Amino acid sequence: MAGTTTRSRWIALQGAANVRDLGGLPLRDGGATASGVLMRADNLQGLTARDVSRLVGDLGVRAVVDLRTEVEVELEGPGPLVAEDRVEIHHRSLMPEVGARTDLALDGTLPWQGREFENDRGESGAVQAYLSYLLDRPDSVVGALRDIAYASGGVVVHCAAGKDRTGMVCALALELVGVERAAVIADYVATGERLEPLLARLRASPTYAADLEGRSPESHRPRAEAMSRTLELVDERHGGAAGWLAAHGFEAADAGALRQRLVDGRPSR
Numbered sequence: 001m002a003g004t005t006t007r008s009r010w011i012a013l014q015g016a017a018n019v020r021d022l023g024g025l026p027l028r029d030g031g032a033t034a035s036g037v038l039m040r041a042d043n044l045q046g047l048t049a050r051d052v053s054r055l056v057g058d059l060g061v062r063a064v065v066d067l068r069t070e071v072e073v074e075l076e077g078p079g080p081l082v083a084e085d086r087v088e089i090h091h092r093s094l095m096p097e098v099g100a101r102t103d104l105a106l107d108g109t110l111p112w113q114g115r116e117f118e119n120d121r122g123e124s125g126a127v128q129a130y131l132s133y134l135l136d137r138p139d140s141v142v143g144a145l146r147d148i149a150y151a152s153g154g155v156v157v158h159c160a161a162g163k164d165r166t167g168m169v170c171a172l173a174l175e176l177v178g179v180e181r182a183a184v185i186a187d188y189v190a191t192g193e194r195l196e197p198l199l200a201r202l203r204a205s206p207t208y209a210a211d212l213e214g215r216s217p218e219s220h221r222p223r224a225e226a227m228s229r230t231l232e233l234v235d236e237r238h239g240g241a242a243g244w245l246a247a248h249g250f251e252a253a254d255a256g257a258l259r260q261r262l263v264d265g266r267p268s269r
Contacts, residue, residue, distance in 0.1 A: 006190045011039065013054065015046035017197040018162040020190065022170060025183045027263065033179060034265030036060060036154050040170050042162035042198055043068075043205075044079040055156065056084055062153030065144045067165040069093045075207045090147045092140035094133040094165045120233075126226035130168045131233065138248040144169050145176070145250060149258040152267055160208060161198055163191045163222055171227060175241035176255060177262045181231065188227040195221055 011019040019042070023035025036059060044064070047055070055061040064081055066073070066089060073091065081087050117128040119135055134141060148155045159165035167188045174184045191198070199217055202208040212220075231241075238244035242255065260266055 006187070006193065010194075011054075011059070013051040014048045015051045016041050016044055017201050018042040018191055018194045019156075020187075022174065022187065022262075025174060025179045025187065027178045028180050029178060031263065033174070033177065033262050037261055037265055038148055038170070038173065039154060039156045040162055040166050041156050041158040042166075042201065043076065043160050044081060044156070044158055045076045045205075046201070047080050049080075052080055052084065055081070055154075056086055060153040061156055062086060063088045063090065063147055063151040063155045065147045065155060065157040065169070066091050067094050067140070067144065067157065067159040067169065069095045072160065072207060076205065088147075088151070090143070092137075092144045092147070092169075094137045094140055094159075094168070096136045123229065123233075124226060126164070126223065127229050127233070129164060130226070130230040133165065133168050134234075134244065141169060141172065142245065142248050142250050145173055145245065145258060146254055148173060149254055149261055151261070161191070161202060161220075163198075163220075167191070167222065167227065168230070171231065172241045172245065173258065173262065175231065176245060177259045181228075184231070185224050185227050189222050189224050192221045 006020065009020045009022070009024060011021060013019055018040075020040060021035055022038040022040060023033050025033045027033065039059070039061070061081075064087060066078075068076070068091075070091075070093065078089065082089055117125075117132055119131055120128050123131070144157065148157070157166050157169055171184050171188060174187070175181075195217060199212065199220060203212055234240060234244055238247065245255070246252075
């Protein structure tokens, strides 16, 4: 498989453990994605002043797509990048937070705690979760990809661990612009390389620590078969990422803008 190695794409920060550039990934028709355009990360709450300077000054980050819920943002805080005038923050929760299907409790319970999925009961829990993002919050998924497509500089997409919610949004973006399926899945699995420091960060947070109790580190490891099966089902049911996105309002112009950003590395406007 052509393209850069995962090792060369990691971005070392003091206040985040799972940050990497999605540049250098091989395209099906040749070439590779542009570097410095789309980055993925775990929670950015702990960024140091040096980290902020690295992201905003050195790497040219101009937008953050925060996939956390309102409860998570309230409990953890918005993070130091909100103080940066050069950076736009877009909140795009992938969990249902309003209306009859809400999982958001008034006492601050995290939306996924005690949740039972109503979709695809024959699939693994990870696949059910990933498909639920498409079912529950297509508005946020489409919004996140538009944020990436029309940003004036680099974009960081993140959630808490940078694995599941971030993994699904990034996978759809990469699929749409023509990254090889094997490379999309390999990037998803790469979070496993940072599992130990990532879990240490989450255990240190009162927000997430209880969710990790009694579970082995291996239970959190991203499995290739989970993303592979999810994308296979999106192919079968919707004609792939392009079909699903088009059906939910992501127009041809949006798709073109995303390709221009991720493949050509140029601002779309």
